[in-house]
Amino acid sequence: MASGADLIAQFAAITGEQHALTDTALIAPYLRDWRGAYTGASRLVLRPGSIAEVSAILALAQDTRTHIVPQGGNTGLVGGSIPDESGNAVIVSMSRMASIRALDPVGNTVVVEAGCTLQTLREAALAADRLFPLALASGGTCQIGGNLATNAGGIAALSHGVARDLCLGLEVVLPGGAVINGLRTLKKDNRGYDLKNLFIGSEGTLGIITAASLKLAPKPKGRALTWIGVASPAAAMALFHRLHSDAGSALTAFELCSARAVDFAVRHGGFRAPLAGRHEWWVLAERISAYSVEEAETALGSSVLAAIDDGLAEDAVIAGNGAQALAFMGLREAMSDAQKPEGLSIKHDISVPVAAIAEFIARAEPLVELAAPGARVVCFGHMGDGNLHFNVSQPKGGDAAAFKARSGEVSAAVHALVAELGGSFSAEHGIGRMKRELLASTHDPASLALMRTLKAAIDPYGIMNPGKVL
């Protein structure tokens, strides 16, 4: 194990000493997750610079039964990239393999290494007049390898899909060091079983993604953003149906936010409320145009006006310029952070069928009140995908410890309702360490058994990211 100095030396010889971190202070940032919820231990962080090095690392790891924790930008929310407390695992950071190997604006594809940040990739695409559609608040830090390993979602998934939908092929190193050469830039390829999707969303438990071929889209020539005040989640659903029918795939975001979520972001984020009037619920919608900003604004405006006329919405404002558009999106992106000053909060990353959104919210709020009286639901998220961050902040001025003691009961009630509605307790954040037991205790038994069969077949010694997912 990595506790032996000899073994550490063997691993370090693969990357070279300068890319094998053993100093406690240098290792510390790799041991703690972004939110500070998980802290693990390790005596070695490897930073390989080539696929040959990653292959050699996983060959040695399998031979010596050394546990490996792959790590990208370490922005995950479920502890998937953090080692356990034993200190026996070696962390493999992909940050040095960050190049964009090829970008094809005609075929709309890009081949990129795992350690490239999402932001860097998006900027490279824009420079070629293309769009890489994945959009996350953590874009400046998170890495493509991690985006794929966790099947990241985000705001643009409504039209463009999640990370899985944007991937054409993967280069993966398996436990033992074999290299899957799957970097195809083909839109259609039916040569045998689909392997890439097994690794996408497997959170580093089956191998290490070293590079990916991804889809690009033509860069839209215009976009329009609107904040719309609505009376209820049911009204928001009717509004979604209307805007989606009007725009089709040009409707690229449809976010639902409770008044409290907006209030918190205004109070703590320094944003202005979108409209002067009070609305119980808010929708942030984005529409793109292949022609121009004007076309996007006109089309979105006429849809929204008609919706107001028909009683589906109360009031609306369309961003008048680029700065206002940034502020519109910023208000939405600030909602997660804006919960922190309000005290302890319990996060639920849930999805239900889109048609069940209103029923979920109507039934979940009383369940929360029953389990933790006075707790404040802060609900916002990607309604067009059926995905809500149904978070719960502690009672105003209440006792954090008392609230924390209720958190298990709150989550159990929320997740039971999600299950009843055919939903998921992990919409886009994954399983990691946080939801491993929940998965084991609630998921379809035959699906779980098949997942364990696959894990045992691909990683027979259980060296890849142990204690995560399964």
Added chain:
Amino acid sequence: MASGADLIAQFAAITGEQHALTDTALIAPYLRDWRGAYTGASRLVLRPGSIAEVSAILALAQDTRTHIVPQGGNTGLVGGSIPDESGNAVIVSMSRMASIRALDPVGNTVVVEAGCTLQTLREAALAADRLFPLALASGGTCQIGGNLATNAGGIAALSHGVARDLCLGLEVVLPGGAVINGLRTLKKDNRGYDLKNLFIGSEGTLGIITAASLKLAPKPKGRALTWIGVASPAAAMALFHRLHSDAGSALTAFELCSARAVDFAVRHGGFRAPLAGRHEWWVLAERISAYSVEEAETALGSSVLAAIDDGLAEDAVIAGNGAQALAFMGLREAMSDAQKPEGLSIKHDISVPVAAIAEFIARAEPLVELAAPGARVVCFGHMGDGNLHFNVSQPKGGDAAAFKARSGEVSAAVHALVAELGGSFSAEHGIGRMKRELLASTHDPASLALMRTLKAAIDPYGIMNPGKVL
């Protein structure tokens, strides 16, 4: 094995005698593929009516090591649904499980059983003002289960993706009878490994798909179709880049056809040539609009006119009404059948990166001439997806047997070029029996090894569709 009368009786008891076909005349249609290229043998065709029956069949099959060949509409082109000649396999036809279990127009999802035809599903979606985007010439016969098992592609894949991209979840019976309950209608769900994509495209070698939850799209309010004459594949590529940049995801088809492919369809299909003038290459493009037919026509028309002004295209005609649109699409769909009266033909279902289309065509034609002098290349297909049906008809008035003797050499030359360009010898038709050896001899060794590992883990006794894919 199914040769035993006792075993046949045990299987028949599961479905009931009336749904267990043993009569030679009744079985015959299940033994021969659509093109007549493959004929197998079997003494029993089971037509289960429920998932419980499918589960019981696969439990008995595993216990008795009976080979199972799942079959949908039997419209495949690579022999994947046809048993071998031994007569030892039981065919399981999914035709009786054909109901649409649920259709949600707000959430844009549908849950449908495997035996439902594509056409029936498309019509049900249209009745709810929704679109199920998969579009195949065999739509009236092919079944959803087969579409997913083969990961079907077709003309609309450019914007909406292939079958894989349209699937949200699967209900699958595994060898041994375990049932994967994966019929989720969620846009986002990260609960553990992705299992559905393992079965999509596995051609019945890992289990039987009994039902699927699928994505729908809002029905576009308008569409416009155009035939465009272009000078060369390189011009078509520049035209594609232009139209795709102009329209984004509203460009829903971009088909490239050689003059010979058009000539054959005109000669044998009773269609008129799109334009009076002669063009070496033709493009069929479709653009949809969320607003109206007029908007679609205006937008497509202005893009095409600008392309002609800029020298990317020679001439064009836009369908003036619905009947003309049907004729435009019919001409394209007739191209495959129109090769038959011209004699023997060799089919190549290839894909390359879109940017390599022109190079592929320029280099492949001389290779064919070298391998089979006088042979006539008939090239058409989904250029926007990099997918061409690069077919080769025998020399005019030539000797079919002599041409057939050259077919191995012709295909080897075409496939070698495809491999050099990073392409695939199976873009959308799958592997089946036809390309099994090609896969084994040319594919990435680590990928093949992993496919075999997965097959052995899920189907340890090799009862599922033996002799296909791997």
